[in-house]
Amino acid sequence: xxxxxxxxxxxxxxxxxxxxxxxxxxxxxxxxxxxxxxxxxxxxxxxxxxxxxxxxxxxxxxxxxxxxxxxxxxxxxxxxxxxxxxxxxxxxxxxxxxxxxxxxxxxxxxxxxxxxxxxxxxxxxxxxxxxxxxxxxxxxxxxxxxxxxxxxxxxxxxxxxxxxxxxxxxxxxxxxxxxxxxxxxxxxxxxxxxxxxxxxxxxxxxxxxxxxxxxxxxxxxxxxxxxxxxxxxxxxxxxxxxxxxxxxxxxxxxxxxxxxxxxxxxxxxxxxxxxxxxxxxxxxxxxxxxxxxxxxxxxxxxxxxxxxxxxxxxxxxxxxxxxxxxxxxxxxxxxxxxxxxxxxxxxxxxxxxxxxxxxxxxxxxxxxxxxxxxxxxxxxxxxxxxxx
RNA sequence: GGGGAGGUGGCGGAGCGGUCAAUCGCAGCAGACUGUAAAUCUGCCGCCCUAGUGGCUACGGAGGUUCGAACCCUCCCCUCCCCA
Numbered sequence: 007x008x009x010x011x012x013x014x015x016x017x018x019x020x021x022x023x024x025x026x027x028x029x030x031x032x033x034x035x036x037x038x039x040x041x042x043x044x045x046x047x048x049x050x051x052x053x054x055x056x057x058x059x060x061x062x063x064x065x066x067x068x069x070x071x072x073x074x075x076x077x078x079x080x081x082x083x084x085x086x087x088x089x090x091x092x093x094x095x096x097x098x099x100x101x102x103x104x105x106x107x108x109x110x111x112x113x114x115x116x117x118x119x120x121x122x123x124x125x126x127x128x129x130x131x132x133x134x135x136x137x138x139x140x141x142x143x144x145x146x147x148x149x150x151x152x153x154x155x156x157x158x159x160x161x162x163x164x165x166x167x168x169x170x171x172x173x174x175x176x177x178x179x180x181x182x183x184x185x186x187x188x189x190x191x192x193x194x195x196x197x198x199x200x201x202x203x204x205x206x207x208x209x210x211x212x213x214x215x216x217x218x219x220x221x222x223x224x225x226x227x228x229x230x231x232x233x234x235x236x237x238x239x240x241x242x243x244x245x246x247x248x249x250x251x252x253x254x255x256x257x258x259x260x261x262x263x264x265x266x267x268x269x270x271x272x273x274x275x276x277x278x279x280x281x282x283x284x285x286x287x288x289x290x291x292x293x294x295x296x297x298x299x300x301x302x303x304x305x306x307x308x309x310x311x312x313x314x315x316x317x318x319x320x321x322x323x324x325x326x327x328x329x330x331x332x333x334x335x336x337x338x339x340x341x342x343x344x345x346x347x348x349x350x351x352x353x354x355x356x357x358x359x360x361x362x363x364x365x366x367x368x369x370x371x372x373x374x375x376x377x378x379x380x381x382x383x384x385x386x387x388x389x390x391x392x393x394x
Numbered sequence: 395g396g397g398g399a400g401g402u403g404g405c406g407g408a409g410c411g412g413u414c415a416a417u418c419g420c421a422g423c424a425g426a427c428u429g430u431a432a433a434u435c436u437g438c439c440g441c442c443c444u445a446g447u448g449g450c451u452a453c454g455g456a457g458g459u460u461c462g463a464a465c466c467c468u469c470c471c472c473u474c475c476c477c478a
Contacts, residue, residue: 268428290430
Protein backbone atom coordinates (compact mmCIF):
# COMPACT_ATOMS: atom_id res chain seq x y z
CA UNK A 7 0.00 0.00 0.00
CA UNK A 8 1.44 3.35 -0.93
CA UNK A 9 1.18 5.71 1.97
CA UNK A 10 -0.29 9.14 1.39
CA UNK A 11 1.95 10.32 4.20
CA UNK A 12 4.82 12.35 2.81
CA UNK A 13 7.20 15.09 3.90
CA UNK A 14 8.69 17.40 1.31
CA UNK A 15 11.43 19.89 2.03
CA UNK A 16 10.74 22.95 -0.08
CA UNK A 17 13.47 25.33 1.02
CA UNK A 18 15.99 26.01 3.72
CA UNK A 19 17.55 29.12 5.19
CA UNK A 20 20.45 28.20 7.38
CA UNK A 21 19.17 25.34 9.49
CA UNK A 22 15.57 26.55 9.18
CA UNK A 23 13.44 24.37 6.94
CA UNK A 24 10.34 25.10 4.87
CA UNK A 25 8.36 21.97 4.19
CA UNK A 26 5.09 20.34 3.46
CA UNK A 27 3.61 17.44 5.34
CA UNK A 28 1.02 15.45 3.43
CA UNK A 29 -1.33 13.32 5.49
CA UNK A 30 -4.52 11.34 4.80
CA UNK A 31 -6.53 14.32 6.00
CA UNK A 32 -4.69 17.11 4.29
CA UNK A 33 -1.50 19.05 3.92
CA UNK A 34 0.37 20.88 6.66
CA UNK A 35 2.78 23.66 5.83
CA UNK A 36 5.85 23.49 8.05
CA UNK A 37 7.23 24.80 10.28
CA UNK A 38 3.86 24.32 11.92
CA UNK A 39 2.33 24.77 15.33
CA UNK A 40 -0.24 22.23 16.51
CA UNK A 41 -2.82 23.52 19.00
CA UNK A 42 -3.41 21.04 21.80
CA UNK A 43 -6.84 19.48 21.90
CA UNK A 44 -6.24 16.82 24.52
CA UNK A 45 -9.77 15.47 24.75
CA UNK A 46 -10.73 16.03 21.14
CA UNK A 47 -11.33 19.74 21.59
CA UNK A 48 -9.03 22.72 21.84
CA UNK A 49 -10.23 24.00 25.18
CA UNK A 50 -12.65 26.93 25.17
CA UNK A 51 -13.01 26.97 21.39
CA UNK A 52 -14.93 25.42 18.59
CA UNK A 53 -13.05 23.85 15.69
CA UNK A 54 -14.25 26.75 13.54
CA UNK A 55 -12.15 29.15 15.57
CA UNK A 56 -9.15 26.87 15.48
CA UNK A 57 -9.43 26.73 11.69
CA UNK A 58 -9.94 30.48 11.47
CA UNK A 59 -6.82 31.03 13.57
CA UNK A 60 -4.95 29.14 10.86
CA UNK A 61 -4.37 25.72 12.38
CA UNK A 62 -3.81 22.94 9.86
CA UNK A 63 -3.32 20.17 12.40
CA UNK A 64 -4.23 19.63 16.02
CA UNK A 65 -3.03 17.29 18.73
CA UNK A 66 -5.16 14.92 20.78
CA UNK A 67 -4.26 12.55 23.56
CA UNK A 68 -4.30 8.76 23.72
CA UNK A 69 -4.49 8.53 27.51
CA UNK A 70 -7.43 10.90 27.91
CA UNK A 71 -9.49 9.58 25.01
CA UNK A 72 -8.81 5.99 26.05
CA UNK A 73 -10.18 6.71 29.52
CA UNK A 74 -13.07 8.77 28.22
CA UNK A 75 -15.03 8.18 26.07
CA UNK A 76 -12.92 5.15 25.09
CA UNK A 77 -11.07 4.36 21.88
CA UNK A 78 -13.48 1.58 20.89
CA UNK A 79 -16.44 3.90 21.17
CA UNK A 80 -14.60 6.37 18.95
CA UNK A 81 -13.70 3.63 16.46
CA UNK A 82 -17.39 2.66 16.27
CA UNK A 83 -18.19 6.27 15.34
CA UNK A 84 -15.75 6.06 12.42
CA UNK A 85 -12.65 7.32 14.18
CA UNK A 86 -11.53 10.49 15.85
CA UNK A 87 -11.86 12.83 12.87
CA UNK A 88 -15.47 11.93 12.26
CA UNK A 89 -16.31 11.74 15.96
CA UNK A 90 -15.05 15.20 16.77
CA UNK A 91 -15.90 16.77 13.41
CA UNK A 92 -12.38 17.90 12.53
CA UNK A 93 -11.53 16.98 8.97
CA UNK A 94 -7.94 18.11 9.01
CA UNK A 95 -4.87 16.27 10.22
CA UNK A 96 -4.62 15.08 13.82
CA UNK A 97 -1.56 13.96 15.73
CA UNK A 98 -2.16 11.85 18.82
CA UNK A 99 0.27 11.86 21.68
CA UNK A 100 0.82 8.44 23.17
CA UNK A 101 0.25 9.10 26.84
CA UNK A 102 3.97 9.32 27.40
CA UNK A 103 3.67 12.81 28.78
CA UNK A 104 1.15 11.56 31.35
CA UNK A 105 3.87 9.27 32.68
CA UNK A 106 5.51 12.55 33.61
CA UNK A 107 2.59 14.77 34.55
CA UNK A 108 0.68 12.07 36.45
CA UNK A 109 3.82 10.49 37.86
CA UNK A 110 2.35 10.04 41.33
CA UNK A 111 -0.43 7.85 39.93
CA UNK A 112 1.80 5.90 37.63
CA UNK A 113 4.37 3.14 38.03
CA UNK A 114 6.70 2.61 35.08
CA UNK A 115 8.27 -0.75 34.34
CA UNK A 116 9.90 -2.15 31.25
CA UNK A 117 6.49 -3.48 30.24
CA UNK A 118 4.82 -0.10 30.23
CA UNK A 119 3.11 2.45 32.43
CA UNK A 120 0.72 1.26 35.10
CA UNK A 121 -1.70 4.15 35.55
CA UNK A 122 -4.36 4.86 38.08
CA UNK A 123 -7.00 6.83 36.26
CA UNK A 124 -7.30 10.47 37.32
CA UNK A 125 -11.04 10.11 36.70
CA UNK A 126 -12.02 7.14 38.83
CA UNK A 127 -8.82 5.62 40.20
CA UNK A 128 -9.12 2.48 38.08
CA UNK A 129 -5.87 0.84 37.02
CA UNK A 130 -4.74 0.57 33.43
CA UNK A 131 -1.54 -0.79 31.98
CA UNK A 132 -0.48 1.31 29.03
CA UNK A 133 2.01 -0.82 27.10
CA UNK A 134 3.73 0.18 23.87
CA UNK A 135 1.45 -2.17 21.91
CA UNK A 136 -1.62 -0.89 23.70
CA UNK A 137 -0.71 2.72 22.94
CA UNK A 138 -0.38 1.77 19.27
CA UNK A 139 -3.70 -0.10 19.27
CA UNK A 140 -5.56 2.77 20.88
CA UNK A 141 -4.15 5.25 18.38
CA UNK A 142 -4.99 2.85 15.54
CA UNK A 143 -8.61 2.87 16.66
CA UNK A 144 -8.57 6.64 16.99
CA UNK A 145 -7.23 6.80 13.44
CA UNK A 146 -5.05 9.88 13.87
CA UNK A 147 -2.81 10.89 10.99
CA UNK A 148 0.31 10.77 13.11
CA UNK A 149 0.67 8.48 16.12
CA UNK A 150 3.43 8.91 18.64
CA UNK A 151 5.29 6.01 20.20
CA UNK A 152 4.94 5.48 23.92
CA UNK A 153 7.84 7.04 25.75
CA UNK A 154 8.84 8.14 29.19
CA UNK A 155 9.36 11.83 29.84
CA UNK A 156 11.46 12.58 32.93
CA UNK A 157 11.35 15.69 35.04
CA UNK A 158 14.32 18.05 35.19
CA UNK A 159 16.73 17.74 36.82
CA UNK A 160 17.36 13.99 36.63
CA UNK A 161 20.54 12.06 37.20
CA UNK A 162 22.50 10.78 34.26
CA UNK A 163 21.83 7.19 35.37
CA UNK A 164 18.08 7.73 35.55
CA UNK A 165 18.03 9.49 32.19
CA UNK A 166 20.09 6.72 30.57
CA UNK A 167 17.86 3.96 31.93
CA UNK A 168 14.69 5.81 30.98
CA UNK A 169 15.99 6.64 27.51
CA UNK A 170 16.88 3.00 26.83
CA UNK A 171 13.47 1.91 28.00
CA UNK A 172 11.85 4.46 25.70
CA UNK A 173 13.97 3.19 22.83
CA UNK A 174 12.82 -0.38 23.49
CA UNK A 175 9.24 0.78 23.68
CA UNK A 176 9.70 2.58 20.37
CA UNK A 177 10.83 -0.64 18.73
CA UNK A 178 7.84 -2.48 20.16
CA UNK A 179 5.52 0.25 18.99
CA UNK A 180 6.86 -0.04 15.46
CA UNK A 181 6.58 -3.79 15.55
CA UNK A 182 2.98 -3.55 16.63
CA UNK A 183 2.12 -1.03 13.93
CA UNK A 184 3.72 -3.28 11.34
CA UNK A 185 1.55 -6.15 12.54
CA UNK A 186 -1.55 -3.98 12.37
CA UNK A 187 -0.68 -2.83 8.87
CA UNK A 188 -0.25 -6.40 7.70
CA UNK A 189 -3.64 -7.21 9.26
CA UNK A 190 -2.13 -9.97 11.32
CA UNK A 191 -3.81 -8.78 14.49
CA UNK A 192 -7.42 -9.51 15.36
CA UNK A 193 -9.69 -7.31 17.39
CA UNK A 194 -8.12 -3.98 16.60
CA UNK A 195 -10.00 -1.68 14.28
CA UNK A 196 -7.50 0.18 12.16
CA UNK A 197 -9.43 3.34 11.45
CA UNK A 198 -6.75 5.02 9.36
CA UNK A 199 -4.63 2.51 7.38
CA UNK A 200 -2.19 5.21 6.36
CA UNK A 201 -1.45 6.45 9.85
CA UNK A 202 2.16 7.57 10.26
CA UNK A 203 4.18 6.86 13.37
CA UNK A 204 6.83 9.10 14.91
CA UNK A 205 9.63 7.96 17.16
CA UNK A 206 10.71 10.06 20.13
CA UNK A 207 14.29 10.87 21.04
CA UNK A 208 15.00 11.12 24.75
CA UNK A 209 18.21 11.57 26.74
CA UNK A 210 17.59 14.71 28.74
CA UNK A 211 20.35 17.26 28.51
CA UNK A 212 23.11 14.67 27.97
CA UNK A 213 24.12 14.84 24.36
CA UNK A 214 25.81 11.44 24.28
CA UNK A 215 22.58 9.91 25.58
CA UNK A 216 20.65 11.89 22.99
CA UNK A 217 23.00 10.49 20.36
CA UNK A 218 22.44 6.97 21.59
CA UNK A 219 18.69 7.56 21.53
CA UNK A 220 18.86 8.96 17.99
CA UNK A 221 20.80 5.93 16.84
CA UNK A 222 18.37 3.46 18.36
CA UNK A 223 15.25 5.30 17.25
CA UNK A 224 16.35 6.01 13.71
CA UNK A 225 17.46 2.39 13.39
CA UNK A 226 13.85 1.34 13.99
CA UNK A 227 12.70 3.62 11.24
CA UNK A 228 9.76 6.01 11.57
CA UNK A 229 7.95 8.45 9.34
CA UNK A 230 9.17 11.29 11.55
CA UNK A 231 11.12 11.98 14.73
CA UNK A 232 10.26 13.92 17.82
CA UNK A 233 12.49 15.41 20.46
CA UNK A 234 10.93 14.72 23.83
CA UNK A 235 11.90 15.44 27.39
CA UNK A 236 12.56 19.14 26.92
CA UNK A 237 10.71 22.21 28.22
CA UNK A 238 10.46 20.46 31.55
CA UNK A 239 12.31 23.07 33.57
CA UNK A 240 15.83 23.13 32.12
CA UNK A 241 17.49 26.51 31.39
CA UNK A 242 16.45 27.89 28.04
CA UNK A 243 19.96 28.04 26.58
CA UNK A 244 20.47 24.39 27.50
CA UNK A 245 17.23 23.52 25.75
CA UNK A 246 18.31 25.42 22.62
CA UNK A 247 21.64 23.63 22.60
CA UNK A 248 20.08 20.17 22.92
CA UNK A 249 17.59 21.00 20.18
CA UNK A 250 20.31 22.22 17.86
CA UNK A 251 22.59 19.24 18.39
CA UNK A 252 19.78 16.71 18.28
CA UNK A 253 17.97 18.11 15.25
CA UNK A 254 21.23 18.24 13.33
CA UNK A 255 21.68 14.49 13.76
CA UNK A 256 18.15 13.52 12.68
CA UNK A 257 17.42 12.38 9.11
CA UNK A 258 17.22 15.44 6.90
CA UNK A 259 14.36 14.15 4.77
CA UNK A 260 11.96 13.54 7.61
CA UNK A 261 9.92 15.84 9.81
CA UNK A 262 11.29 16.86 13.21
CA UNK A 263 8.87 17.57 16.00
CA UNK A 264 9.85 19.32 19.21
CA UNK A 265 7.33 18.21 21.80
CA UNK A 266 5.76 20.61 24.25
CA UNK A 267 7.52 23.84 23.29
CA UNK A 268 7.06 26.74 23.89
CA UNK A 269 7.03 30.51 24.19
CA UNK A 270 6.71 32.38 20.87
CA UNK A 271 10.39 33.25 20.78
CA UNK A 272 11.23 29.58 21.43
CA UNK A 273 9.38 28.60 18.27
CA UNK A 274 11.49 30.99 16.24
CA UNK A 275 14.70 29.92 17.95
CA UNK A 276 13.97 26.25 17.45
CA UNK A 277 12.98 26.66 13.81
CA UNK A 278 16.39 28.26 13.50
CA UNK A 279 17.79 25.00 14.85
CA UNK A 280 15.96 22.78 12.40
CA UNK A 281 12.55 21.99 13.94
CA UNK A 282 9.47 21.52 11.72
CA UNK A 283 6.64 20.84 14.17
CA UNK A 284 5.63 22.19 17.56
CA UNK A 285 2.86 21.79 20.04
CA UNK A 286 2.32 23.53 23.35
CA UNK A 287 -0.49 24.27 25.75
CA UNK A 288 0.82 27.76 26.48
CA UNK A 289 -1.27 29.73 23.99
CA UNK A 290 -4.49 27.99 24.99
CA UNK A 291 -3.93 27.59 28.72
CA UNK A 292 -2.52 31.07 29.18
CA UNK A 293 -5.41 32.51 27.18
CA UNK A 294 -7.83 30.95 29.63
CA UNK A 295 -5.74 32.36 32.46
CA UNK A 296 -5.74 35.87 31.03
CA UNK A 297 -2.27 36.06 29.55
CA UNK A 298 -2.18 37.14 25.93
CA UNK A 299 0.72 36.99 23.51
CA UNK A 300 1.15 40.01 21.27
CA UNK A 301 3.65 41.36 18.78
CA UNK A 302 4.88 43.65 21.57
CA UNK A 303 5.19 41.07 24.31
CA UNK A 304 3.01 39.40 26.86
CA UNK A 305 -0.06 41.13 28.28
CA UNK A 306 -2.06 40.13 31.34
CA UNK A 307 -5.63 41.22 30.67
CA UNK A 308 -6.38 41.08 34.40
CA UNK A 309 -4.10 44.06 35.10
CA UNK A 310 -5.82 47.25 36.23
CA UNK A 311 -3.91 49.24 33.61
CA UNK A 312 -6.27 47.91 30.93
CA UNK A 313 -9.47 48.96 32.69
CA UNK A 314 -10.17 51.77 30.23
CA UNK A 315 -7.88 50.74 27.39
CA UNK A 316 -9.86 50.93 24.16
CA UNK A 317 -7.11 49.44 21.99
CA UNK A 318 -7.20 45.88 20.68
CA UNK A 319 -4.98 43.27 22.34
CA UNK A 320 -2.52 43.57 19.50
CA UNK A 321 -2.84 46.34 16.89
CA UNK A 322 -0.92 44.15 14.42
CA UNK A 323 -3.27 41.17 14.81
CA UNK A 324 -6.15 40.58 12.44
CA UNK A 325 -8.03 37.96 14.47
CA UNK A 326 -11.71 38.31 15.27
CA UNK A 327 -10.94 39.23 18.87
CA UNK A 328 -8.62 42.05 17.85
CA UNK A 329 -10.88 43.24 15.04
CA UNK A 330 -13.89 43.42 17.32
CA UNK A 331 -13.03 43.99 20.96
CA UNK A 332 -11.06 46.34 23.21
CA UNK A 333 -8.73 45.41 26.02
CA UNK A 334 -11.21 47.12 28.39
CA UNK A 335 -14.02 44.81 27.27
CA UNK A 336 -11.86 41.68 27.33
CA UNK A 337 -10.71 42.57 30.84
CA UNK A 338 -14.32 43.04 31.90
CA UNK A 339 -15.32 39.69 30.42
CA UNK A 340 -12.44 37.94 32.15
CA UNK A 341 -13.08 39.47 35.57
CA UNK A 342 -16.80 38.82 35.22
CA UNK A 343 -16.03 35.17 34.67
CA UNK A 344 -17.71 35.05 31.30
CA UNK A 345 -16.83 31.95 29.30
CA UNK A 346 -16.56 34.14 26.23
CA UNK A 347 -13.36 35.57 27.68
CA UNK A 348 -11.65 32.19 27.37
CA UNK A 349 -12.94 31.72 23.86
CA UNK A 350 -11.91 35.16 22.62
CA UNK A 351 -8.52 35.00 24.34
CA UNK A 352 -7.82 31.52 23.00
CA UNK A 353 -8.72 32.62 19.48
CA UNK A 354 -6.29 35.49 19.79
CA UNK A 355 -3.39 33.53 21.24
CA UNK A 356 -3.76 30.78 18.68
CA UNK A 357 -3.97 33.39 15.94
CA UNK A 358 -0.78 34.97 17.24
CA UNK A 359 1.05 31.64 17.36
CA UNK A 360 -0.16 30.50 13.98
CA UNK A 361 0.48 33.87 12.42
CA UNK A 362 3.99 33.70 13.81
CA UNK A 363 4.43 30.34 12.08
CA UNK A 364 3.16 31.85 8.85
CA UNK A 365 5.66 34.67 9.10
CA UNK A 366 8.41 32.20 9.89
CA UNK A 367 7.56 30.24 6.73
CA UNK A 368 7.51 33.41 4.63
CA UNK A 369 10.86 34.46 6.04
CA UNK A 370 12.40 31.11 5.19
CA UNK A 371 10.91 31.23 1.71
CA UNK A 372 12.36 34.70 1.15
CA UNK A 373 15.61 33.73 2.87
CA UNK A 374 15.21 36.55 5.38
CA UNK A 375 14.74 34.27 8.34
CA UNK A 376 17.70 35.46 10.35
CA UNK A 377 16.69 39.11 10.37
CA UNK A 378 13.11 38.13 11.07
CA UNK A 379 14.33 36.07 13.99
CA UNK A 380 16.36 38.89 15.52
CA UNK A 381 13.53 41.37 15.24
CA UNK A 382 10.95 38.92 16.54
CA UNK A 383 12.88 37.82 19.57
CA UNK A 384 13.58 41.44 20.51
CA UNK A 385 9.92 42.49 20.56
CA UNK A 386 8.16 39.32 21.66
CA UNK A 387 10.28 38.78 24.71
CA UNK A 388 9.00 41.91 26.41
CA UNK A 389 6.86 41.26 29.43
CA UNK A 390 4.27 43.89 28.67
CA UNK A 391 3.38 45.97 25.64
CA UNK A 392 4.37 49.62 25.98
CA UNK A 393 1.58 51.91 27.07
CA UNK A 394 0.00 54.26 24.56
C1' G B 395 -47.29 50.04 71.43
C1' G B 396 -45.60 44.61 72.82
C1' G B 397 -41.91 40.72 71.96
C1' G B 398 -37.29 39.03 69.75
C1' A B 399 -32.49 39.26 67.02
C1' G B 400 -28.36 41.95 65.82
C1' G B 401 -24.50 46.00 64.76
C1' U B 402 -16.78 43.03 63.22
C1' G B 403 -11.92 45.04 57.96
C1' G B 404 -14.92 47.20 50.49
C1' C B 405 -19.08 43.24 50.94
C1' G B 406 -20.81 38.62 53.27
C1' G B 407 -19.68 36.30 57.61
C1' A B 408 -16.58 33.67 61.95
C1' G B 409 -14.76 34.87 66.63
C1' C B 410 -17.70 35.55 72.46
C1' G B 411 -11.89 37.40 78.34
C1' G B 412 -5.51 36.81 76.81
C1' U B 413 -1.72 33.22 71.48
C1' C B 414 -6.85 38.87 67.35
C1' A B 415 -4.90 43.36 62.91
C1' A B 416 -8.91 39.43 63.80
C1' U B 417 -10.69 32.10 60.53
C1' C B 418 -13.17 31.85 55.87
C1' G B 419 -15.63 33.25 51.24
C1' C B 420 -16.30 37.20 47.65
C1' A B 421 -14.39 41.55 45.55
C1' G B 422 -9.58 43.98 44.73
C1' C B 423 -3.94 43.94 43.45
C1' A B 424 0.10 41.22 41.38
C1' G B 425 2.56 36.72 39.72
C1' A B 426 2.97 31.75 37.61
C1' C B 427 1.57 28.51 33.64
C1' U B 428 5.79 24.91 28.16
C1' G B 429 3.85 16.59 24.34
C1' U B 430 -3.31 20.04 29.50
C1' A B 431 -6.18 15.99 36.08
C1' A B 432 -5.50 23.58 34.94
C1' A B 433 -11.43 28.82 32.33
C1' U B 434 -6.20 26.70 37.23
C1' C B 435 -2.73 27.71 41.00
C1' U B 436 0.32 31.06 44.22
C1' G B 437 1.24 35.55 46.91
C1' C B 438 -0.61 40.29 48.84
C1' C B 439 -4.96 42.43 50.71
C1' G B 440 -6.63 48.27 58.16
C1' C B 441 -2.96 52.65 57.92
C1' C B 442 2.52 53.90 58.01
C1' C B 443 7.34 52.67 56.99
C1' U B 444 13.92 51.14 56.84
C1' A B 445 8.47 45.77 55.09
C1' G B 446 9.82 43.50 60.45
C1' U B 447 9.07 38.16 66.36
C1' G B 448 8.39 47.07 63.39
C1' G B 449 5.08 51.46 64.64
C1' C B 450 -0.04 53.22 64.81
C1' U B 451 -5.39 53.07 64.91
C1' A B 452 -9.12 49.42 65.32
C1' C B 453 -14.60 45.13 66.01
C1' G B 454 -21.73 51.15 66.19
C1' G B 455 -20.83 55.43 70.28
C1' A B 456 -19.66 56.77 75.41
C1' G B 457 -18.48 55.03 80.06
C1' G B 458 -17.25 50.85 83.40
C1' U B 459 -15.34 45.85 85.38
C1' U B 460 -10.46 43.40 84.74
C1' C B 461 -3.41 42.63 85.03
C1' G B 462 -5.87 42.18 80.15
C1' A B 463 -12.14 43.40 76.38
C1' A B 464 -14.24 42.49 69.51
C1' C B 465 -15.78 39.23 73.52
C1' C B 466 -18.51 40.90 80.43
C1' C B 467 -21.70 45.30 82.62
C1' U B 468 -24.41 50.27 82.02
C1' C B 469 -26.41 53.98 79.03
C1' C B 470 -27.03 55.92 74.13
C1' C B 471 -27.48 55.50 68.66
C1' C B 472 -28.88 52.41 64.57
C1' U B 473 -30.77 48.11 61.80
C1' C B 474 -33.87 43.77 60.99
C1' C B 475 -37.96 40.14 62.25
C1' C B 476 -42.73 38.79 64.65
C1' C B 477 -47.34 40.44 67.05
C1' A B 478 -50.72 44.70 67.41
